[in-house]
Amino acid sequence: MRLDVRLPVGAMLALMGALLAGYGLLGDRAIYGRSLGVNINLIWGVVLIATGACLLALSARVK
């Protein structure tokens, strides 16, 4: 059976999101002066995890 493209895309986004969010939570906060004080790694990491999870859920549902 053909690979569902949502599987690799969802997995990659979720993994990248987890890396970003993890770093945003645990890493040094001083680096966010550059991004106007916004912890962009944490926020965007969470967004990517959510997007990835949606794609994974869609690919699982079809089967």
Add this chain to the structure above:
Amino acid sequence: MTLTWLDWLLMFVYFAFVIGIGVALRREAVTSEDFFQAGRALPAWICGLAFLSANLGAQEIIGMAASGAKYGIATSHFYWIGAIPAMVFLGIFMMPFYYGSRARSVPEYLRLRFDEKTRAFNAISFALMTVFSSGISMYAMAKLLQILHVFDRPFSALGLGSGLVFHVCIAASALVVLAYVFLGGLSSAIYNEVLQFFLIVAGFLPLVYLGLRDAGGWSGIRATLPPSFTHAWQGFGAAATNPMGVDAFGVAMGLGFVLSFGYWCTDFLVVQRAMAADSMGAARRTPLIAAVPKMLFPFLVVLPGLIALAGPQVGRVGLGQQVGVERQEGPEGRIATGIAAVRPVGLIPYKVRETTGEIARNGNGEPELDYDLTVPTLLLRYFPTGILGLGLTALLASFMSGMAGNVTAFNTVWTYDIYQAYMRPRASDAHYLRMGRMATIFGVALSIVTAYVAAQFNNIMDVLQLVFAFVNAPLLATFLLGMFWKRATGHGAFAGLVAGTGAAALHHGLTLPPGAAAGVKGGWLAVVATYPSEMAQNFWTAIDAFAVCFVVTILVSVATRPRAEAELAGLVYSLTERPRDDRLAGYLPPAVLGSVVLGIAVILNIVFF
């Protein structure tokens, strides 16, 4: 600015997934149809995203932001006028012939409709063009990454010079694209294009968010920049009153019709994605689905140019020094609204001469700006480590999606339209599959050679690109007449193409944009007229070529013997049964979807009028 382990890890994750997709799809490429046409088995939304992504090369990301900084929101014309109508036309009127004729490529359609010589003309020029354009974009990408100095650290840690960054970028990106196209063919390229699409959006959306926040939102940008930058149609009543130097007619006819229909409706690089769909309905919906994100792309790729302009002025010496400098008002200060004569410069760095390290200056001694560095400058300014890795990966992804598009189009046209047609007509399917894989390797190898030639002799590349522009300009007339006029003949089409190409060359040879010397920019025969801008010259060259091809094709067709109507069923509009709008669950019929898409494009033009 140096990268940390996290940035490298994100890049590694991307590479692993891209190659992983190639490996996973390797076993499905059994026949040549699997390899070159993805088995004609993909749903509309996958083809649609791939259609978009194959076109979204790094040059588009870099170039559209550069153009946004130069011309303002009017750059969106390349999307709202220069893409959407053509994509809708392709989906509703042209896909039935491409898909329904069961041609395996665009040149093959020309053989079915016209004759061998027309196909050969198109196949050979197209194959060469794909190789050169992927080589040129590879060169541009490697050059950019070298200038940014983000990858220098691991090289110096290993005791290697940073000059090596250029070579490693070329080799690595070429090898990755080669690997996944070689393994899985078109399906692998398309799956990766979907992945790259998501990644590109994921990488650039936070940049727009942070940039807008810093510039005080859209209202902040409007308050900072002159109105011609924030209104798409202001000053388009005449060529002299807008920064592009083109009037509304030139935009509508040159960009909106000849150039955009010529590209979107005849370029096999994009049409190949739609031809891989699993049904006629899906094939027709492919460009329509792609049109929806396409018309929102100005917010992703043009807006950064405006953000960089409206952004805080910083002390600027060169790219390396200015990044990270604290917010401060430069000597120019913010420019007053309405004074278009004083160019806003914002965050855009000066152009630095590579050999001397000095700032490049124009004839009046004013420093020149390096607009191509707009996006990289914003990335380095707003992105801390982590998200910076994501942003750079998105840049790499955009480059690879464009390159893979060229490579898959090349291996198909080479194998079907050149090798099978003229060199080895009756070999086994397995033989052509093997040839497709070989073509992938030498296509990539030729692109690498092109990249290095481009690095050595910039002018040769400019000339080549110009020649391809001449060959491409009249193509639309050939396809329109072929699809919608049953009387058009093969001799007519061929004569029209040759005459149109000649007309483009002649027009270019006789005209010149302002401030340019005769040569690659035009006027190499004699200067009869000058245009207010290079863009105006391009538009009018295309309009000319189209008109000449159109007229010559009709004249020669009328004078030559037509083909029997029975042979043209399925190839010409009046002799083909209308495709019934099949109802796929969850999708609108193509005609309705197309109208909705056009409606939204009109609304966007009104909002940003």
